[in-house]
Amino acid sequence: MKIAVIGVGNMGGAIMKGLAHGKQDELIAFNPENPRVDKLAHELNAQRIVKADELLAAQPDLLIFTTPAPITTKVAAQFAQLQNALVLSAAAGVSIQELKAAMPTASVSRMIPNIPVAVNAGTIGLTMDPNLDEDRQKQLRDAIATLGDIIDVKEEQLDIVGTVGGCGPAFVDVMMDALSDGAVMEGLDRQTAYQIVASMVKGSGALAYATKEAPAILRDQVASPGGTTIRGIAALEKAGFRSALIEAIKASCGE
Ligand SMILES: NC(=O)C1=CN([C@@H]2O[C@H](COP(=O)(O)OP(=O)(O)OC[C@H]3O[C@@H](n4cnc5c(N)ncnc54)[C@H](O)[C@@H]3O)[C@@H](O)[C@H]2O)C=CC1
Numbered sequence: 745m746k747i748a749v750i751g752v753g754n755m756g757g758a759i760m761k762g763l764a765h766g767k768q769d770e771l772i773a774f775n776p777e778n779p780r781v782d783k784l785a786h787e788l789n790a791q792r793i794v795k796a797d798e799l800l801a802a803q804p805d806l807l808i809f810t811t812p813a814p815i816t817t818k819v820a821a822q823f824a825q826l827q828n829a830l831v832l833s834a835a836a837g838v839s840i841q842e843l844k845a846a847m848p849t850a851s852v853s854r855m856i857p858n859i860p861v862a863v864n865a866g867t868i869g870l871t872m873d874p875n876l877d878e879d880r881q882k883q884l885r886d887a888i889a890t891l892g893d894i895i896d897v898k899e900e901q902l903d904i905v906g907t908v909g910g911c912g913p914a915f916v917d918v919m920m921d922a923l924s925d926g927a928v929m930e931g932l933d934r935q936t937a938y939q940i941v942a943s944m945v946k947g948s949g950a951l952a953y954a955t956k957e958a959p960a961i962l963r964d965q966v967a968s969p970g971g972t973t974i975r976g977i978a979a980l981e982k983a984g985f986r987s988a989l990i991e992a993i994k995a996s997c998g999e
């Protein structure tokens with residue numbers, strides 16, 4: 745499949761890396777002049793395109809939009825004449841209706857991916873164009889399957905899915921940074937702290953995912969009676985840790 749990623753910044757670059765690891769797709773990086781994008785395209789053996797007419801001539805099968813949300817419909821309008829291309833937009837908050845207005849004949853689906861797609865461990869909320877026939881739905885799903893877990897949601901659920909799944913990695917990064925600081929304060933060297941924290945978060949996620957247990961059940965398995973963990977949990981409660989996370993989700997949702 746010929747896949748063009750439109751806007752190769754943090755998310756577009758992560759998607760290109762994930763796609764390049766996974767399959768033998770023909771990849772195109774479409775972005776204004778930028779040496780960083782040239783370097784990435786070279787590393788991933790992807791075609792580099794800067795001009796809209798060149799992308800039109802390349803006739804991609806799938807366009808993935810990872811341009812800044814406020815300009816995505818304007819960018820999309822440049823490709824309105826592409827026939828038969830599938831369109832998948834990752835632009836947060838830009839509706840299928842808005843995208844369809846820019847590309848009236850295109851089949852438009854939306855997703856909210858997250859940065860771990862770069863290592864094929866992403867979480868992707870997907871709203872598929874309901875008018876796509878089964879074969880084309882399968883084509884689209886197969887094209888992104890290598891990026892991580894796909895969770896089908898209604899379009900009205902994409903914002904909250906995008907907040908937890910899409911913004912969430914940054915919240916976890918803040919937590920990992922703080923845990924590492926704590927370890928360094930207790931005398932551990934920083935690189936070892938980062939390694940332990942990343943491995944611990946990976947394992948905690950894997951366990952929760954595999955068992956489908958409620959996080960509170962898993963927490964209770966760690967907190968031995970009279971032990972060290974419950975003292976740490978009490979300190980977290982005192983500092984308002986859970987409340988801070990709930991507030992973070994609300995703030996990212998625009999409340
Ligand atoms: N960063 C993330 O974790 C996530 C981002 N998204 C969505 O992905 C999109 C991009 O976000 P980021 O990668 O974080 O931003 P970014 O600023 O890192 O990347 C945007 C890229 O678009 C390029 N660009 C600007 N104007 C362009 C144009 N006219 N044509 C083609 N490319 C153009 C920029 O040069 C840049 O490389 C946004 O719509 C955002 O909502 C969605 C989920 C998660």
Ligand SMILES: O=C(O)[C@@H]1CCC=N1
Pocket residue numbers: 836906907910911
């Ligand atoms: O910060 C943002 O707006 C994007 C959407 C989800 C994650 N990053």
